[in-house]
Amino acid sequence: MTDLPARVLTDDELDLLELALGGAVAPSVLAATWPDAPADVRGPRGGPQRSKDSVGWGVVLTDAENTPLARLTVRPGDVPDAVDALKPMPPAIGPQWDAAVRRPAREVRAELEAGAGAGSPQALSLLVTEVPTREETDAAVRLAAGSDAVLLFVPAARRTPEPGTVGAPGLVRAVTGLAGTLAERTGARVSTVVVPWSGLGGVTLEEVAAAYGATRADTLAAHRSPATAAAVSGLAHVRDNAVAALYPPASAAEVARAASSGHRQGIVVFFTGLSGSGKSTVARALAAELEDDGLQTTVLDGDAVRHHLSKGLGFDRESRETNVERIGYVAALVAKHGGIAVAAPIAPFAAGRAKVRALAEEAGARFVLVHISTPLAVCEARDRKGFYARARAGEIAEFTGISSPYEEPEDADLVIDTSVVSIDAAVSAVRTHIIAAG
Ligand SMILES: Nc1ncnc2c1ncn2[C@@H]1O[C@H](COP(=O)(O)OS(=O)(=O)O)[C@@H](OP(=O)(O)O)[C@H]1O
Ligand SMILES: Nc1ncnc2c1ncn2[C@@H]1O[C@H](COP(=O)(O)OP(=O)(O)O)[C@@H](O)[C@H]1O
Numbered sequence: 001m002t003d004l005p006a007r008v009l010t011d012d013e014l015d016l017l018e019l020a021l022g023g024a025v026a027p028s029v030l031a032a033t034w035p036d037a038p039a040d041v042r043g044p045r046g047g048p049q050r051s052k053d054s055v056g057w058g059v060v061l062t063d064a065e066n067t068p069l070a071r072l073t074v075r076p077g078d079v080p081d082a083v084d085a086l087k088p089m090p091p092a093i094g095p096q097w098d099a100a101v102r103r104p105a106r107e108v109r110a111e112l113e114a115g116a117g118a119g120s121p122q123a124l125s126l127l128v129t130e131v132p133t134r135e136e137t138d139a140a141v142r143l144a145a146g147s148d149a150v151l152l153f154v155p156a157a158r159r160t161p162e163p164g165t166v167g168a169p170g171l172v173r174a175v176t177g178l179a180g181t182l183a184e185r186t187g188a189r190v191s192t193v194v195v196p197w198s199g200l201g202g203v204t205l206e207e208v209a210a211a212y213g214a215t216r217a218d219t220l221a222a223h224r225s226p227a228t229a230a231a232v233s234g235l236a237h238v239r240d241n242a243v244a245a246l247y248p249p250a251s252a253a254e255v256a257r258a259a260s261s262g263h264r265q266g267i268v269v270f271f272t273g274l275s276g277s278g279k280s281t282v283a284r285a286l287a288a289e290l291e292d293d294g295l296q297t298t299v300l301d302g303d304a305v306r307h308h309l310s311k312g313l314g315f316d317r318e319s320r321e322t323n324v325e326r327i328g329y330v331a332a333l334v335a336k337h338g339g340i341a342v343a344a345p346i347a348p349f350a351a352g353r354a355k356v357r358a359l360a361e362e363a364g365a366r367f368v369l370v371h372i373s374t375p376l377a378v379c380e381a382r383d384r385k386g387f388y389a390r391a392r393a394g395e396i397a398e399f400t401g402i403s404s405p406y407e408e409p410e411d412a413d414l415v416i417d418t419s420v421v422s423i424d425a426a427v428s429a430v431r432t433h434i435i436a437a438g
Contacts, residue, residue, distance in 0.1 A: 005060070007062065023106035058071060065280060065303045069089060121148050126219070144188050150189070154195065167292060169292050267434060271370045275379060278418035280301050287340075297339070324355070325352065333363070376401045
């Protein structure tokens with residue numbers, strides 16, 4: 001595996017990888033989106049194309065943290081391509097990550113076939129992209145007529161949704177309500193299925209739905225009438241109209257302006273801890289929760305920062321301090337404008353962390369230091385990236401905890417050991433702290 005080239009996937013490509021691992025799309029669909037993939041798998045418009053005499057090739061697919069998630073093997077001739085999982089996909093929290101709804105296509109298909117008895121199952125897949133109105137609930141009941149089973153597909157991209165739109169967590173909660181109503185009114189077996197769906201890869205909903213076992217597919221929002229669509233888009237004006245009814249025009253303009261421009265104090269949430277301690281996992285899950293609360297959150301993750309802001313910097317003490325100070329500078333800028341910055345570098349030195357605290361406070365922001373204190377032995381046993389083994393073997397110099405120091409913070413607001421605290425509990429502790437402190 002180690003001699004294969006590696007490819008860091010974007011969030012959209014991770015969605016496609018998850019679909020491929022679950023059997024919803026062919027493995028080669030992944031490579032078909034890469035402009036630099038070997039020519040023998042790309043047709044004139046990037047579509048798959050085979051050449052009999054090619055020798056095939058392989059690539060290790062990683063996330064932005066360089067965790068090896070899967071191996072893609074594109075084979076010559078008529079041998080099918082393969083995608084094999086190496087590590088579980090990065091975990092996160094929220095109802096869209098619940099294993100009961102985020103299920104591989106092959107498992108859902110097998111369950112539909114098993115439940116159908118001898119006859120061929122009539123299974124409708126309904127893609128729900130918007131929170132269903134009453135009108136769409138009625139449309140769903142009509143569309144489900146004659147189906148043995150209904151799969152309510154909730155598209156859930158890893159990419160951050162457009163501001164002001166209901167994201168995947170809200171959609172899953174709304175669709176769970178729709179599933180109950182539909183089961184009651186139609187008698188069909190109704191399941192909510194979260195589909196990693198970024199729109200990448202040129203696959204259609206019908207193709208993906210068929211892989212999940214559906215015999216028919218439809219999009220619920222297509223059944224929204226123009227009158228309902230107009231009423232929904234007019235909701236944003238309801239508050240403005242209420243203000244206008246209460247105040248004379250000059251006062252109403254001031255009240256509306258104050259309501260929309262209310263400045264809140266920004267926050268820098270700064271995670272520190274050993275590699276593999278759980279900083280990124282908790283930081284990302286926290287950011288997703290805060291976004292879901294309607295709070296604009298910017299994540300400055302250790303590895304991602306090193307790909308961009310700190311590209312080229314090493315791991316000697318001076319480089320690490322420069323890296324941490326750059327993170328602090330950007331985080332303080334975000335917070336100065338009322339945003340929440342969530343940073344998750346190792347930040348092993350007290351002096352660097354103190355500098356970030358000073359930058360945040362100078363910007364008028366609150367600084368929350370979270371020490372992820374997971375013991376070295378646990379981090380080393382996790383070794384998702386294989387770095388500890390390489391550091392022990394002397395292949396990586398100055399590795400934190402092995403051959404480079406980590407100065408334990410004495411000024412942390414929260415200390416969380418993820419070997420005994422779950423991801424959910426860790427997120428909830430930080431969120432509670434932020435809310436309690438106003
Ligand atoms: N020598 C050495 N020591 C520590 N870590 C190393 C090293 N070389 C590479 N890596 C990978 O880089 C990630 C840490 O980068 P950071 O920017 O967070 O480090 S620091 O704050 O500047 O100390 C860290 O990622 P995380 O595991 O997410 O912490 C490692 O994957
Ligand atoms: N309670 C937990 N909180 C956070 N991560 C956990 C927890 N339990 C197990 N893990 C695992 O530990 C690993 C932590 O990796 P990561 O978040 O990338 O750490 P870091 O960013 O500190 O290097 C992940 O594989 C994650 O699934």
